Amino acid sequence: MNQILNVDLGDRSYPIHIGAELLSQPGLLTPHIHGHQVMIVTNTTVAPLYLDTLKRTLLSTEQYQVANVILPDGEEHKTLAQVNLIFDALLENRFNRTCTLIALGGGVIGDITGFAAASYQRGVNFIQIPTTLLSQVDSSVGGKTGVNHPLGKNMIGAFWQPQVVLADTRVLKTLPARELSAGLAEVIKYGLIRDPDFFIWLEDNISGLMAMDDELLTEAIFRSCQNKADVVAEDEKEHGVRATLNLGHTFGHAIETEQGYGNWLHGEAVGTGMLMAADLSWREGWLSKEDCSRVRQILAHANLPAEPPAQMSAQCFIDHMLVDKKVLDGNLRLVLLKTIGQAVVTSDFSEMHLHACLEAGKNLGQK
Amino acid sequence: MNQILNVDLGDRSYPIHIGAELLSQPGLLTPHIHGHQVMIVTNTTVAPLYLDTLKRTLLSTEQYQVANVILPDGEEHKTLAQVNLIFDALLENRFNRTCTLIALGGGVIGDITGFAAASYQRGVNFIQIPTTLLSQVDSSVGGKTGVNHPLGKNMIGAFWQPQVVLADTRVLKTLPARELSAGLAEVIKYGLIRDPDFFIWLEDNISGLMAMDDELLTEAIFRSCQNKADVVAEDEKEHGVRATLNLGHTFGHAIETEQGYGNWLHGEAVGTGMLMAADLSWREGWLSKEDCSRVRQILAHANLPAEPPAQMSAQCFIDHMLVDKKVLDGNLRLVLLKTIGQAVVTSDFSEMHLHACLEAGKNLGQK
Numbered sequence: 001m002n003q004i005l006n007v008d009l010g011d012r013s014y015p016i017h018i019g020a021e022l023l024s025q026p027g028l029l030t031p032h033i034h035g036h037q038v039m040i041v042t043n044t045t046v047a048p049l050y051l052d053t054l055k056r057t058l059l060s061t062e063q064y065q066v067a068n069v070i071l072p073d074g075e076e077h078k079t080l081a082q083v084n085l086i087f088d089a090l091l092e093n094r095f096n097r098t099c100t101l102i103a104l105g106g107g108v109i110g111d112i113t114g115f116a117a118a119s120y121q122r123g124v125n126f127i128q129i130p131t132t133l134l135s136q137v138d139s140s141v142g143g144k145t146g147v148n149h150p151l152g153k154n155m156i157g158a159f160w161q162p163q164v165v166l167a168d169t170r171v172l173k174t175l176p177a178r179e180l181s182a183g184l185a186e187v188i189k190y191g192l193i194r195d196p197d198f199f200i201w202l203e204d205n206i207s208g209l210m211a212m213d214d215e216l217l218t219e220a221i222f223r224s225c226q227n228k229a230d231v232v233a234e235d236e237k238e239h240g241v242r243a244t245l246n247l248g249h250t251f252g253h254a255i256e257t258e259q260g261y262g263n264w265l266h267g268e269a270v271g272t273g274m275l276m277a278a279d280l281s282w283r284e285g286w287l288s289k290e291d292c293s294r295v296r297q298i299l300a301h302a303n304l305p306a307e308p309p310a311q312m313s314a315q316c317f318i319d320h321m322l323v324d325k326k327v328l329d330g331n332l333r334l335v336l337l338k339t340i341g342q343a344v345v346t347s348d349f350s351e352m353h354l355h356a357c358l359e360a361g362k363n364l365g366q367k
Numbered sequence: 368m369n370q371i372l373n374v375d376l377g378d379r380s381y382p383i384h385i386g387a388e389l390l391s392q393p394g395l396l397t398p399h400i401h402g403h404q405v406m407i408v409t410n411t412t413v414a415p416l417y418l419d420t421l422k423r424t425l426l427s428t429e430q431y432q433v434a435n436v437i438l439p440d441g442e443e444h445k446t447l448a449q450v451n452l453i454f455d456a457l458l459e460n461r462f463n464r465t466c467t468l469i470a471l472g473g474g475v476i477g478d479i480t481g482f483a484a485a486s487y488q489r490g491v492n493f494i495q496i497p498t499t500l501l502s503q504v505d506s507s508v509g510g511k512t513g514v515n516h517p518l519g520k521n522m523i524g525a526f527w528q529p530q531v532v533l534a535d536t537r538v539l540k541t542l543p544a545r546e547l548s549a550g551l552a553e554v555i556k557y558g559l560i561r562d563p564d565f566f567i568w569l570e571d572n573i574s575g576l577m578a579m580d581d582e583l584l585t586e587a588i589f590r591s592c593q594n595k596a597d598v599v600a601e602d603e604k605e606h607g608v609r610a611t612l613n614l615g616h617t618f619g620h621a622i623e624t625e626q627g628y629g630n631w632l633h634g635e636a637v638g639t640g641m642l643m644a645a646d647l648s649w650r651e652g653w654l655s656k657e658d659c660s661r662v663r664q665i666l667a668h669a670n671l672p673a674e675p676p677a678q679m680s681a682q683c684f685i686d687h688m689l690v691d692k693k694v695l696d697g698n699l700r701l702v703l704l705k706t707i708g709q710a711v712v713t714s715d716f717s718e719m720h721l722h723a724c725l726e727a728g729k730n731l732g733q734k
Contacts, residue, residue, distance in 0.1 A: 080451060091516055092518065115486075119482075121523075121524075122524045122526055123525065149455075151458035155487070156486050156487065158486060159489055159490065
């Protein structure tokens, strides 16, 4: 029942195992641990749920020296100071260059731990066990690690690939419903930007996914990671097609920033952002009104908000969007949809249409 | 008169320019600066001497946005906190992913700046302008960057290659005499471990080097970097022959640690450490007594100390040497000399000889 996706990166290639109950299978981990020292990095939310299980699995077959660091939960703790706590723990336990770090948690834990692994003794091995749907489909592929700086998100980091990723669908059972929906927004994104068959599959199976059927989740995660891996392989350094992964993100970032991080989840903001992108694409005459409705519907079925915050004016959106890092020389570029399954990065849209889109509120894609 | 050494690392290859007055030649820098934002990182000692010259050179032909950070001088400031000051400056000046960092200073500045470049926005370009002889022959090649942690030296860092290195012999004129000698210890090391002809050349030219003749310094730096580049190319990940670069370092670290960093310069401790390695090699019957004397003599001509601190007992050395990171499983491995120009990494030496060497004091290699 498990699926395996090989992310092909030459001598930095690695497998992603996807399925139920992976956390209790030592055979998925031990081949990727080369020394005998293992540091698990997790947070105060995940530790009580899964830390003991993981430790038991690790110690069931091998005599590892296992230690752990439990960080506070939340994006506001994605800082260099937390990375330094990991260094402290590694050095206090005298961990050497052949040690392995395991990130057990969501995207924040994965990003912090990956950067610590990239920088400890100039680079040690690390393993990712993402515990949110968002991190399973997003941080599993791409090798981006890092932390925030008070003056900017993800400003400090490294490209660093894991030895293996375990995406265990069973750990999603403890995920808050809002976070499952937020993760589905990123899953839906892959259908929209490049995989029309997957989008249809998602339309057919969205209720089973919302009910957390293991088999359907496995398939959805597999196809999301496969799509991301294809895009990243095509454009590792983010000069071209990789930017299509940002569908909905420029609108979404404006919402997140305006509302304050944490009030809207990233995936929720991206979901609404994707509907705004679909709306603008329809106004440009690319996406049919019918396809625009399909976008609206699947988001609704995934319990994602279908309109931006009422108090956000068009000008407010524009102000935020112009400081987004994807703006080159004042030229606003957006990821839009030519059709369902085909995204483009373009600044070739009318200002009038953009305004209408930003003003549409709850009528996105509807008139 | 300038020499150019190409460090061949595939798509991360870069040139080292060596010669007098390089700091005022914009043509050596501008081809390696791809964006228009340049951040110079230097320290309180070097800034008053060379920062203005470098800025003038940069601004003489191109319209760069040039900013600078001036860090405190000294190994005790080689910390993550200083790296963070660089991030602050980069973000306050809104530097983007195409910016370039220039390290203007000794090894500490090079290591800190290189790590900041490796980590800012997951990696930006950097240029090294080493201003000590030690950093010109040591940090110019190898790509090691990083900072210290209270629990260990160089524990946090990355492998990150520069775009270009300028080793300007003219900046050495302001170098304290002790630091010139300390740098020469590392130069002599390359002759000892793998280049007997270079060792003879050094014996012939040591007084000219001490007098800071530009042409001789250029030649000495070139051949040192060439030797290091050859070793690193052979063993990039430090599994084998690269360890011979540590000749004298295990003894030297014991001296540095016991005396407290800063009392003995690194190069001074390495110099004495190399004589201790030569002494032990002679006791093992490998190095002739005559060659051992040649080592003693060239160190004396370079004004380097020829004996360890009088109060350091053999046991004191052993205690320090056993915690050195090059000890694998309690097995003390040392870099010793089969002959002048041929080093080996070995644990195959007699404990009795090691004790005699550690007890020899001012009679190293002499009875």
